[in-house]
Amino acid sequence: MSGIGHNGGPGNGDGFLRHCWRMARRELIGGGGTLPIEVVRARVARAKALGLDYKTYAGVRATTGRDLVAFLYSSNALGVFRPGQVIADAPLLRLQASAAQPHLGLSGRALPGLLDQIAAKSELALPRFGTNWGEMRDDLKAWLMAQGLPGDAVLMIGETDHERELMTAGGLAGFISGQSFLGAGAGR
Known part of the structure; x- marks a missing residue:
């Protein structure tokens, strides 16, 4: 009981x-x-x-069948592509207003300061384009386990078809484009 x-x-x-x-x-x-x-x-x-x-x-x-507890934001969705670039005020305020725990998924190179900019709980180097399905699944499952998160309670905020595929491989709850969630022109 x-x-x-x-x-x-x-x-x-x-x-x-x-x-x-x-x-x-x-x-x-x-x-x-x-x-x-x-x-x-x-x-x-x-x-x-x-x-x-x-x-x-x-x-x-x-x-x-679960509530969402965390969002995994890709750097593409945030519109940040180079070191030192910052997120525009309106998208940043929208991100900060969300009750979901923020996590950062880096597409490509390291972006110092972006983790702090969005107050992310963790940072994940997203598997590169061309990575096989099994490796993508294993990478995302390992990250989820390290964060203590159930995959079906994490929503991915991304921009590319590859990121949508990562969401599926990792068993995440769903996918929303950064433009629809944060608005166009997130980075500046």
């Missing part, structure tokens, strides 16, 4: 109780069921705190 706050969920095993939980969840999410208004209000507030529109947040949440 679990502690205070646990709802007695399906537990382990494949018994009848687990079957009932699966059916109830399926009916609530996909079977035309509606979420209680309190849950919808809480999720709208969470989406706003993360800086996401509700449709995007709800889609990721429905797909993964």
